[in-house]
Amino acid sequence: MATAAMSLSLSGVMQSPVTPLKDDFSPDLDTFERLLDFHVRTGATAISWPHHKGESHNLTLDERKRFAEVAVKVVAGRVPVSIHVSAPAIEEAFELARHAESIGADAVIAITPYFWGPSQQAIFDYFLRLSRETALPIIAYNSPAYLDGVEITGELIVRLLEAIPQLVAMKEASFDSGKFLEISRAALAVRPDFSMVAGVEFLLPSVPLGGRGSYSSAGAICPNLCTRLYQSCVDGQWDLARDCQYRLAQLWQLFRDQYPSSLKGGMVIMGRPVGPTRPPLPTASAERIAVIERQLGELGILDSEPHGW
Numbered sequence: 001m002a003t004a005a006m007s008l009s010l011s012g013v014m015q016s017p018v019t020p021l022k023d024d025f026s027p028d029l030d031t032f033e034r035l036l037d038f039h040v041r042t043g044a045t046a047i048s049w050p051h052h053k054g055e056s057h058n059l060t061l062d063e064r065k066r067f068a069e070v071a072v073k074v075v076a077g078r079v080p081v082s083i084h085v086s087a088p089a090i091e092e093a094f095e096l097a098r099h100a101e102s103i104g105a106d107a108v109i110a111i112t113p114y115f116w117g118p119s120q121q122a123i124f125d126y127f128l129r130l131s132r133e134t135a136l137p138i139i140a141y142n143s144p145a146y147l148d149g150v151e152i153t154g155e156l157i158v159r160l161l162e163a164i165p166q167l168v169a170m171k172e173a174s175f176d177s178g179k180f181l182e183i184s185r186a187a188l189a190v191r192p193d194f195s196m197v198a199g200v201e202f203l204l205p206s207v208p209l210g211g212r213g214s215y216s217s218a219g220a221i222c223p224n225l226c227t228r229l230y231q232s233c234v235d236g237q238w239d240l241a242r243d244c245q246y247r248l249a250q251l252w253q254l255f256r257d258q259y260p261s262s263l264k265g266g267m268v269i270m271g272r273p274v275g276p277t278r279p280p281l282p283t284a285s286a287e288r289i290a291v292i293e294r295q296l297g298e299l300g301i302l303d304s305e306p307h308g309w
Contacts, residue, residue: 006079008107008137009213010169012045013226015219016084017056018260019054019067020274027063028275029070031244035072036272036307037235041254042223042306046077046137046217048082048109052146053260054149056084058278069239081138082107087116090126094133094306096192101134108134109171110148112143120156124163131164137167142183143173143199151179154186173199177190177206184210200252201226204245207233214247218309221266221296247299254295258282265289269296 011074017039020031037046049058049071050064059067068083075081083105085096090113097108103207110130112123131138142150142159151174152160160167169188172180180196187194188210198206206214207230217225255263261277264277265284269292284292296302 002123008168009193010046010080010139010197013043013213013219013223013230014046014048014197014215015039016048016051016215017054018049018220018264018274019059019277021276023275025278027066029066031274032067032070035272036071038272038309039219039223040075042076042219043221043227044216044223045213046080047071048084050084051109051215052264053217054084055260055281056279058281061087063288064096068096068100068105070081071119073144080106082109082137082139084109084111085130086111086114087176090129092132097130097134097136101136105135105136105222107139107168109139110140111143112152114147117148117150119198119264120153122179123150123152124159124216127160127167128285131166136166137168138164139171139197140167141171141173142179143171144179145174147217152183154182155240157187158190159185161187161194162228167194169195169197172198172206174209175199175202178208180206180207180211186283191287201229201248202240202245203229203233216241217255217263218248220272221270222248222301224305225301239255243278252300254292256290258284262288262292266292266296269293269302270275271307 017035020028022028069082083100085093085108087093100108113126142152184196196210200217201214204254232241261282261284
């Protein structure tokens with residue numbers, strides 16, 4: 001397991017695609033192929049699917065497996081592909097992890113267990129069991145705001161790193177610089193090559209604290225701006241980084257309203273339609289799309305980013 005884990009290093013602006021659906025809400029695998037190729041061609045350093053913006057809660061296990069198979073096939077080794085395996089029933093998460101390994105994925109990513117408010121020991125036991133179900137590298141996912149305060153602490157990440165050699169990275173989505181610093185300090189002291197990854201494009205606060213990149217929320221809309229923010233942070237061009245970060249923070253506020261339907265609405269504007277959002281989530285209305293288009297214009301996105309596939 002340790003050998004496999006050491007083969008994966010994550011950095012840069014990584015993409016977690018939305019899930020394309022047809023008008024009847026069935027999977028649109030052809031559009032998913034185009035979307036994956038778009039992300040890779042426009043600079044994604046890794047692909048990870050299905051995060052919550054990919055409507056993971058609204059997909060059946062069979063659908064998640066079919067999309068995962070397409071992701072591995074289409075990306076074809078150009079960048080690493082990790083499969084998000086979290087599910088309310090942890091046995092289903094383990095099933096998805098075994099499937100990810102069987103199809104040739106490069107890693108799995110898992111959030112803390114859903115719904116029950118597990119203790120730190122229960123979270124530890126969950127990730128330990130996951131590591132015994134697959135030899136793939138594991139990415140932990142911390143999102144206390146999303147899960148009513150359930151979180152991975154600095155103390156817990158040390159325990160996990162000492163027990164699980166294949167734990168190679170964390171998606172840290174608390175949006176709290178203090179929490180990011182706590183976990184980064186603890187993790188990097190144990191394993192200097194551990195990849196701390198911001199949950200969305202809050203790179204200006206995270207890169208100086210040891211962050212290596214982000215999973216993108218806006219990359220389906222403005223990959224150029226996302227890449228410019230990352231590179232300016234790495235290069236220490238702080239004035240440019242602040243300008244990019246301000247604009248991406250405004251986009252995050254725009255897209256998190258009715259997330260991910262507003263993001264899918266923005267993709268319509270950019271010539272990359274991916275269909276509706278599956279109920280009970282709303283699909284962006286024409287009025288909502290008009291609001292998004294106006295703000296994209298004000299932020300200079302419409303004139304500086306690719307249109308179409």
